[in-house]
Amino acid sequence: MTRFSNSVANLRSSEIRDLMSLATAPNMISFAGGMPGNELFPLETIDTIYNSLTDKEKQVAMQYGPTTGLPNLLESLSDYLGAKGLPVKSNRLIITTGSLQAIHILAKAFLDPGDPVLVETPSFIGALSAFRAYQANLVTVPLNGDGLDIGQLKKRLENTSPKPKFLYYSPNFHNPAGIIYSEEVKRQMVDVLKDQEIPIIEDDVYSDLWFHEEDVPKMQLIKTMDPEGIDVCFTGSFSKILGPGLRLGWMLVPESIYRKCELIKQSIDACSPSISQVIADKFIREGHIHQYVAQVRDEYKRRGAAMIESLEACLPEYVTFEKPRGGFYTWLRLPEGADATEILKKAIEKGVVFVTGKTFDPDGIKNNHMRVSFCNTDVETIKRGIPLIAEAIRDILD
Numbered sequence: 001m002t003r004f005s006n007s008v009a010n011l012r013s014s015e016i017r018d019l020m021s022l023a024t025a026p027n028m029i030s031f032a033g034g035m036p037g038n039e040l041f042p043l044e045t046i047d048t049i050y051n052s053l054t055d056k057e058k059q060v061a062m063q064y065g066p067t068t069g070l071p072n073l074l075e076s077l078s079d080y081l082g083a084k085g086l087p088v089k090s091n092r093l094i095i096t097t098g099s100l101q102a103i104h105i106l107a108k109a110f111l112d113p114g115d116p117v118l119v120e121t122p123s124f125i126g127a128l129s130a131f132r133a134y135q136a137n138l139v140t141v142p143l144n145g146d147g148l149d150i151g152q153l154k155k156r157l158e159n160t161s162p163k164p165k166f167l168y169y170s171p172n173f174h175n176p177a178g179i180i181y182s183e184e185v186k187r188q189m190v191d192v193l194k195d196q197e198i199p200i201i202e203d204d205v206y207s208d209l210w211f212h213e214e215d216v217p218k219m220q221l222i223k224t225m226d227p228e229g230i231d232v233c234f235t236g237s238f239s240k241i242l243g244p245g246l247r248l249g250w251m252l253v254p255e256s257i258y259r260k261c262e263l264i265k266q267s268i269d270a271c272s273p274s275i276s277q278v279i280a281d282k283f284i285r286e287g288h289i290h291q292y293v294a295q296v297r298d299e300y301k302r303r304g305a306a307m308i309e310s311l312e313a314c315l316p317e318y319v320t321f322e323k324p325r326g327g328f329y330t331w332l333r334l335p336e337g338a339d340a341t342e343i344l345k346k347a348i349e350k351g352v353v354f355v356t357g358k359t360f361d362p363d364g365i366k367n368n369h370m371r372v373s374f375c376n377t378d379v380e381t382i383k384r385g386i387p388l389i390a391e392a393i394r395d396i397l398d
């Protein structure tokens with residue numbers, strides 16, 4: 001017998017992953033992924049950036065770099081984040097290999113086996129897997145339409161011993177729930193966690209992708225509030241605003257946490273890809289990022305609108321959803337007790353896939369939701385695919 005470590009012995013491929021591997025028919029319509037549309041990548045700009053690099057810059061791009069990131073990118077990204085009000089002067093920035101690595105590094109920094117951590121239910125599956133990899137005890141706090149249920153958060157804090165090591169949350173265009181946290185809920189979170197020695201990991205990868213400018217002021221991050229008495233570890237990414245293939249994210253953390261994270265990252269991969277960092281730096285520094293983000297925001301808004309229209313036209317009235325106001329996802333609520341896995345099997349027969357609710361439930365149980373993404377399908381495909389989703393729901397639930 002191969003003797004695996006305790007931390008990986010219980011890792012299993014999920015039922016959903018196995019089902020998805022069946023969904024390989026050539027014309028399968030996928031509402032399952034959380035990735036940008038392939039046709040939206042700024043290929044010409046990337047070509048121009050690469051072709052205009054000097055030999056010296058190309059050498060830097062091919063070489064190892066400092067663990068915390070190439071100085072040029074740290075500078076341009078700092079300016080980009082500083083312009084959004086993030087406290088880049090009083091905190092330290094680390095470039096990571098995707099923001100998932102930032103979450104992993106923070107989990108490694110804080111967790112011993114069995115340690116409780118506070119997570120939203122539903123929650124981003126990648127973060128849950130990271131916390132599980134460090135054998136965390138996931139303590140769930142339900143999510144309402146405006147953010148964490150504060151009453152439940154207080155109860156979990158009273159009833160959890162030892163005290164949770166951190167709280168992980170995602171403020172804007174939540175994956176999978178699609179919601180924006182209200183200012184009130186964020187303020188209450190700060191009040192509840194102040195002076196508790198429970199850091200917040202604030203995972204914000206979608207907030208640039210808003211559809212309605214009037215939402216921007218209320219999307220203020222806890223990190224920009226820079227509250228006293230709480231360590232806020234902010235994580236973000238180029239994945240949704242440039243390309244996940246670069247594998248570049250970041251964390252902005254207080255100095256004391258930065259030191260540990262630097263050492264952890266050094267032991268994992270020494271540095272994030274220099275070639276990606278050189279390109280990302282030019283993309284920001286030459287000002288392409290603002291124009292590109294505005295362009296993809298418009299396209300996702302069109303796709304989101306097409307999805308809302310199709311869902312409203314063909315869903316049975318017992319399926320409800322909040323209209324997405326940005327990001328990549330619509331979160332459909334089925335009647336209590338409905339099983340989204342049965343609907344997924346039927347949907348695959350019809351040539352369309354989505355992700356079931358229990359994938360995002362830290363307890364892996366609650367399954368009366370469906371995450372239907374509109375990021376990687378064009379408007380015409382959305383109009384063809386959503387009626388098939390509605391048919392699959394009716395076949396199982398009517």
Ligand SMILES: Cc1ncc(COP(=O)(O)O)c(C=O)c1O
Nearest residue numbers: 034098099100124175237239249
């Ligand atoms: C909420 C959230 N956080 C983090 C990530 C990780 O992104 P990356 O590692 O590509 O930066 C994702 C990707 O889907 C996500 O949805």
